[in-house]
Amino acid sequence: MRRRMALALVVSGTSGLLAAVMINGWMTTQFMRMKAQVQHSAQQPIEEKKPELAKIVVAKEDVSAGTQLTRDKLSEVEWPVENVPKGSFNSIDELIGKEDNRVSLVAIYTNEPIIQERVSGPGQRKGLATMLDRGKRAVAIRVNEAVSVGGLIQPGDIVDIFVTNEKDDKAYTDLLLQNVRVLAIDQTTDPLHPNPIIGRTVTVEADLADAQRITLASTVGSLSLALRESGNVTAVEGLERLTVADLPGDSGDKQTVGAFVPTMGVAPGPETVAPEGGKGKGNTAKISVIRATSPTEYTVKRRD
Numbered sequence: 611m612r613r614r615m616a617l618a619l620v621v622s623g624t625s626g627l628l629a630a631v632m633i634n635g636w637m638t639t640q641f642m643r644m645k646a647q648v649q650h651s652a653q654q655p656i657e658e659k660k661p662e663l664a665k666i667v668v669a670k671e672d673v674s675a676g677t678q679l680t681r682d683k684l685s686e687v688e689w690p691v692e693n694v695p696k697g698s699f700n701s702i703d704e705l706i707g708k709e710d711n712r713v714s715l716v717a718i719y720t721n722e723p724i725i726q727e728r729v730s731g732p733g734q735r736k737g738l739a740t741m742l743d744r745g746k747r748a749v750a751i752r753v754n755e756a757v758s759v760g761g762l763i764q765p766g767d768i769v770d771i772f773v774t775n776e777k778d779d780k781a782y783t784d785l786l787l788q789n790v791r792v793l794a795i796d797q798t799t800d801p802l803h804p805n806p807i808i809g810r811t812v813t814v815e816a817d818l819a820d821a822q823r824i825t826l827a828s829t830v831g832s833l834s835l836a837l838r839e840s841g842n843v844t845a846v847e848g849l850e851r852l853t854v855a856d857l858p859g860d861s862g863d864k865q866t867v868g869a870f871v872p873t874m875g876v877a878p879g880p881e882t883v884a885p886e887g888g889k890g891k892g893n894t895a896k897i898s899v900i901r902a903t904s905p906t907e908y909t910v911k912r913r914d
Contacts, residue, residue, distance in 0.1 A: 663688040667699040673718040697725040715741045747821045751812045767792045768838045775831035782853045789843050791815045
């Protein structure tokens with residue numbers, strides 16, 4: 611009995627030892643295989659998925675508004691297909707063709723894609739009319755240096771327009787229009803112009819009704835421009851009329867003051883001054899001196 615038990619223990623121990631050795635060998639083999647795979651993967655170059663590209667036309671240099679687009683100002687570049695701007699051109703030939711007859715409607719900067727909305731149509735003549743949005747008009751406003759914000763307004767800026775008028779000798783200012791785009795200063799339509807433009811005429815873009823308001827306001831009053839912050843197109847609601855009485859400081863009744871016209875008073879000459887009490891009586895006479903508008907009488911002694 612004891613022999614059987616001892617034999618069973620020996621057999622089971624030998625089996626367990628054999629199983630442990632086999633498992634250890636299997637795990638070692640798997641580890642070495644995985645290590646080899648990792649080393650092989652590390653030695654292989656990582657293949658990156660390249661995005662699909664398409665050709666589009668971009669500006670090779672800064673292009674001012676109203677500039678004719680010629681081949682030396684354009685370039686064809688590769689662009690990710692998923693990011694190609696809507697309305698872009700696939701080739702320079704598609705953009706300008708053989709006649710080179712397109713112009714930029716706005717300023718276009720270096721490496722910026724050329725899109726249809728920013729250039730004139732094929733065969734369209736160069737001019738301010740090509741820069742107008744659909745349904746808009748170009749309206750000219752006569753200005754001076756102060757009205758044009760000291761020459762700091764440039765084509766492409768957004769301004770508000772104020773009108774100052776006078777009624778019954780009382781001056782007032784109203785906000786006429788907001789968010790009006792400046793198209794040109796005098797004959798300059800280039801927003802990239804290097805120097806401030808002090809012009810006599812500012813041309814703005816407006817619809818037909820606003821063009822009518824500007825025309826009437828410029829006839830009956832004086833117009834002023836207020837330059838808006840870049841990108842700020844928020845309309846101001848409920849801005850009330852400003853009168854002289856609303857200005858700070860004490861200016862009396864703040865009404866228009868009429869010009870004072872002085873009155874000159876001259877006393878009669880000595881030869882016409884009669885003696886007091888009549889001819890030949892006494893040696894004094896009365897004269898009247900007028901200062902401003904009030905006369906004052908004096909009794910003076912005649913000289914012999």
